[in-house]
Amino acid sequence: MLLIYPPAARSTEPPLGIARLAGFLNRNGVPARCLDLCREGLDYLLGLELGSQDTWTRGALRRRSRNRALLRDSAAYTTPDRYRRAVFDLNRALKAVSAPFGVEAGLADYRDARRSPLRRSDLLDAAAAHEDNVFSPLFRSRIAEALSAFPAQAVGLSVNYLSQALCAFAIAGFVKTVRPDLRVVLGGSLITSWVAQGSLAADERFGGLVDAILSGRGEEGILALLDAPRRVPTAPPAFDDLVAFDYLAPTRILPYNFSTGCPWKRCSFCPETAEGVRYVGSRVGTAVQEIGALVARHAPGLLHFTDSEIAPLYLRALAASPLGVPWYGFTRFSPLLTDPDFCRSLAASGCAMLQLGLESADQRVLDALGKGTRLDQIDRALRNLAESRIGVFLYVLFGTPAEQRDAARRTRDFVASRADRIDFINVAIFNLPMASAEVPRLETRAFYEGDLSLYRAFVHPGGWNRDAVRAFLAEEFNADPAIKTILARTPPVFTSNHGA
Ligand code: SF4
Structure with missing residues (x-):
């Protein structure tokens, strides 16, 4: 199973939810890999080029690599003004490079002027228009690469924040287009809240885009979904696919x-x-x-x-x-x-x-x-x-x-x-x-x-x-x-x- 953490959310540490599921699946004999597209999406956006801008934005774009490095340097955290400037600058740079796509993707948020993550029809629209998503080139290449490396039967998307929902559906739309044989599973705390509060039925399939909704602890339902026997009741999280990344924090x-x-x-x-x-x-x-x-x-x-x-x-x-x-x-x-x-x-x-x-x-x-x-x-x-x-x-x-x-x-x-x-x-x-x-x-x-x-x-x-x-x-x-x-x-x- 390929487990994906979609953009966009704060990226200071590896995502625990998919690491927990990967650990549990691997110990139960189901090969599982993790892909943190939230973390990779940040660097992808910071690498995009942009034409003429106002003075602050030009400066923020010029300083983006330096600011990114600064947030990994503990010295920056002892000078609050320097730290704050780096955060606001980076946020501005991210929003500027994502603006031509009709979205504002920041360090902790993702806003689409045309779609709301709180509307089912907009989520489906994000899936249908996956090629227009600002991260589309990244997830096209990274998901294809990950899927070619091991035999996955399913792709799991961990959706914890509203700021991840539209990108998660764009990724689901992409996966269903290129690999209709793969099952797409949605889980994470936002999905759990929707189900628990009654706005999303546990058997909702979004018109065939999604094959299963896992609310609550994913471990409970994931083996049944994959039709795999349970060999161990619990397992520690597996961070092996995630810890090599340099998250925005001064320490691991x-x-x-x-x-x-x-x-x-x-x-x-x-x-x-x-x-x-x-x-x-x-x-x-x-x-x-x-x-x-x-x-x-x-x-x-x-x-x-x-x-x-x-x-x-x-x-x-x-x-x-x-x-x-x-x-x-x-x-x-x-x-x-x-x-x-x-x-x-x-x-x-x-x-x-x-x-x-x-x-x-x-x-x-x-x-x-x-x-x-x-x-x-x-x-x-x-x-x-x-x-x-x-x-x-x-x-x-x-x-x-x-x-x-x-x-x-x-x-x-x-x-x-x-x-x-x-x-x-x-x-x-x-x-x-x-x-x-x-x-x-x-x-x-x-x-x-x-x-x-x-x-x-x-x-x-x-x-x-x-x-x-x-x-x-x-x-x-x-x-x-x-x-x-x-x-x-x-x-x-x-x-x-x-x-x-
Ligand atoms: S119910 Fe629990 S998690 Fe919620 S505020 Fe109270 S102590 Fe905190």
């Missing part, structure tokens, strides 16, 4: 996950809760052994644990058996972090940064959201993490149904008064998931035009609507001097991927 970052789904799954604002995806965790011993073997084989400079939440079970295991490599990932403000000794052990185990959802600093809002956290514990956790020199990437969320302006101000004051313990911040405005339990209780309407939309717009019961929230963010939250300092050092475009 290796992703790994202990689990899929979320062990908490009670936060009302979160797609994990709305979609009800089953939580599946690895055995601690197996995970620690797999990570050890991957570290020995690939010598990463940083491990990225991609779990929706690294559960306390795994945090304890990491603290107890240091991996010898720095690591970062998402976790909850659990009571574990209120223990200073535990935070010191985490730091000693290599924990460089934790991504933590504060969401709100109003206890009533936290309770209404089902977050299960207490502000006094969060306060202690932030102090312990700062004392242990573990970086904090904090997530805040405004405009939830339970929030009002006074609660939002409490969040601002909480963050501002603890700015010295917060390294980076992500500020979001609440989107109501289509399948949220709150939908029947609210007055809602379509959020985006399109039959594959993931969210619904709603009328806030207290009048705290998006426009008011946006104005509050611009005038009161982002403008606070202490918060401004955190925002200024938060990596643009790459955010947490470059935080650690």
